[in-house]
Amino acid sequence: MLTAAREAVAPSTLDLNRADSELQVIRSERLLSTVFVALKLADHAEFHSLKPSAIQLIGRKLSGIASRSGPFASMPGEEPTVQGANPGPDQRRVAFENFARRFSARRVGQSYVIEIAYDSSDPDLPARVANSAASAYLLQSVAFKADAARSGGEFLQARLDALSAQVDAARLAVEAGQLPSTPTPDADAKIIGAAQLPLGPSAPRKGLILAFGGVFGLLSGLFVGAIASALDRKVRRGQDIPRETGLPCLAAISKIDVLAGAQYASAQDMALLVASEGSQAFVAGIRDLRTAIEIARPADRTGGNFVIAIGSWKPADGATMLTMNLGQLMHLGGRSVSILSANLDAFLTETPDAAPPSTMVDAIAQNLPPERVAFLLFDGMRLLPIRSAIPQLNRFADLREPRAARIVAHARQLGDVLIDLPPFDDSADALALATHADCVILAAAEGSTTFEELNDATEKLRRGGTNVLGVVLDRCQP
Incomplete structure (x- = not known):
């Protein structure tokens, strides 16, 4: 015009x-x-x-x-x-x-x-x-x-x-x-x-329209970013965990790119990251977690064996990798470690020549004495799968009953026990197994786990009388 x-x-x-x-x-x-x-x-x-x-x-x-x-x-x-x-x-x-x-x-x-x-x-x-x-x-x-x-x-x-x-x-x-x-x-x-x-x-x-559009776009972007940040409830910093959940952040585990090299390709290799070169930041985080556990060890059990359960809300939040590497670090430190895990399928498929191990659910179903339960030896650690290969047994198993408690007690006599819990959003098995532990540590993946998921898991565990020690933040950006 x-x-x-x-x-x-x-x-x-x-x-x-x-x-x-x-x-x-x-x-x-x-x-x-x-x-x-x-x-x-x-x-x-x-x-x-x-x-x-x-x-x-x-x-x-x-x-x-x-x-x-x-x-x-x-x-x-x-x-x-x-x-x-x-x-x-x-x-x-x-x-x-x-x-x-x-x-x-x-x-x-x-x-x-x-x-x-x-x-x-x-x-x-x-x-x-x-x-x-x-x-x-x-x-x-x-x-x-x-x-x-x-x-x-x-x-x-x-x-x-x-x-x-x-x-x-x-x-x-x-x-x-x-x-x-x-x-x-x-x-x-x-x-x-x-x-x-x-x-x-x-x-x-x-010119005026372009200038106005640029300023309006910038302000709109800042406004949308502020709204998105306010509505984002995912865990991104360890400093936010105490304020949002009331639980301490025990350690921050650095993220390791598993695709960066062939040495991290298998599940077994992922369980031995603390013994590999080039993962100093990851090892430092696992060491901080071990120190937090030692500080929390009851005074009457100093030098004794401890049962620690580690769980997460979703399967992909890294609880199994944390459990395996924590057990490896404790083993390298001279302690005897038994790991009871609900997520050992990847380890078992990578060792086809090994004798099929017993499982906790199988031992409960067969009423086996704890000393007859066969553990799988893996790099100095004793591994015991929790779930049976028979789905029907898993559906009817009660992991809170005394036979399960006796298996955990027998493993405690052999050394420290780490329980790799099933995901909390999968079933109530995680809550049942957590009752056998002295304390529970929640694993949260940075940018994936939400504060609501941590709060829900904490509420369920405390309702069952379980001591929640704190949260470990996994997959942190270096």
Whole structure:
């Protein structure tokens, strides 16, 4: 869109109230219709592209009563006509309303200066309309005086010829969209300056729009980020765990990219990360966890054997890897370690030549004495799967009964016991096994486990009388 060039009109002898009256004359439908007809704008494509509103349609019906003052009324002394094919009355009315809506006139402050403006996508049309409107105002002024001279009997041939010349010059200027070619001293206004073609489009202001869009996008992004951060309930920092759960963060275990090298490809290798090179940060986290456990060991069991259960809400939160590496570190430190795990399937499939071990569920079902339960030896540690290979036995097994407690007690006699609990969202087996432990440690994966999951697991464990020692944050970014 191009903002219209402007035409300024300065009345010669007007008070402020008269200036407002003349401003309404310039805005009147009579004067605009003169410009509309004189410039032959009824067939202009620009004025048929905009659809009138419902209120404008109603106003158009009502204005039919006063059609004499419509866009086809004549100025004094003229009978305007439109050349070429005539559109229907409704189309002409729509075109005129669209034309009038783009036209504006205003006083400049409290002065006698009136500024005329017109908006159009045609770069040539604004100046023509503004100049034609100013000329139409002059035409109306001098035409009224000419008619008054004739009717009042004050006719003087020289005076009439001068006024007629001014009328003809103003009429030609209206039709051409220009200012009169000769002076019009008898008009009630003087032209300050002619409207000029605009130097460039004034709308849309692309630079301002781009700047506003950039600022708005930045603020929107910050707002969305703040909302997402406020609604994000995933564990991301160890400092947030005490505030959100009331449990201490015992250790932060660094993330190890298991795809970085072939030495970390198997489940067995993942259980021996503490003994491998290039995982110092991971080993430091496991060592911190072992220290926290030693500090929490009851005073009456100093030097004795301890039963520790490690569990997580979901299978992929790393409880099994933490249990195996903690057991390996304790074994390397000179302690005897037995691991009871519900997630040893990967280890068993990687040792097809080993004799099938007993399981806790099998021993309970067969009522085996604890000393007859066969443990699987793995790198100095004793492993005992919890779940049976027979699904039906797993469904009916009660892991809280005395036979399960006797198996745990027998393993305690051999050394420290680590219980790798099933996921808390899988079944109640984790809660049943946790009752045999001196304390339970919850494993949380950074960016995966939520505070609600930790709180739910803590509530379930405490409801069963289990001591929850704290939380270890796994897979932390280095």
